[in-house]
Amino acid sequence: DAKTTQPPSMDCAEGRAANLPCNHSTISGNEYVYWYRQIHSQGPQYIIHGLKNNETNEMASLIITEDRKSSTLILPHATLRDTAVYYCIVRVAMTGNTPLVFGKGTRLSVIA
């Protein structure tokens, strides 16, 4: 699976959009981009995933560049409860038995 690079930490004002970047320049054509988050003292929580089209669900939006070498997770109106570590993971979905490999993620702090 391709490696990802994320900034170690970011701040965001409450009510503003939080844009979390992820670089995955070695991604291959059949690899998906997954995002998880982990709130303090809890297990990670799945947020969203995509292949090449932008995706949106009730939690967030995922924007993948046309060359697929980077992506951005957008939390449209960040709240204090969105303070967490956010993980960007790239893997081949639907095939094989290769589990997810979590990196160190980005620690997002939402500030009142």
Next chain:
Amino acid sequence: DVKVTQSSRYLVKRTGEKVFLECVQDMDHENMFWYRQDPGLGLRLIYFSYDVKMKEKGDIPEGYSVSREKKERFSLILESASTNQTSMYLCASSTMRGFGELFFGEGSRLTVL
């Protein structure tokens, strides 16, 4: 909603004790996983299972074993606990085709004295 339940939120054990960490999921998922999480090291995969009685080693299986006798239950066993196994242990499950969409339990924080 999928629920993954880990038997103990906090445990304190002594060096050399045998430790069982239990995990149960209620959504008939085929795949189950055990990770450990340590500061600065992130989540590391210990073992996973994609069927009853099947198991696969992850990145750090040494010092651990697992058991999956029933589909809903996946146990992590520390045969002889050591202080370097003090950690947060996280269980997760997913459907057979959903290897990327994991549902995690709340974690078990183990301290080995």
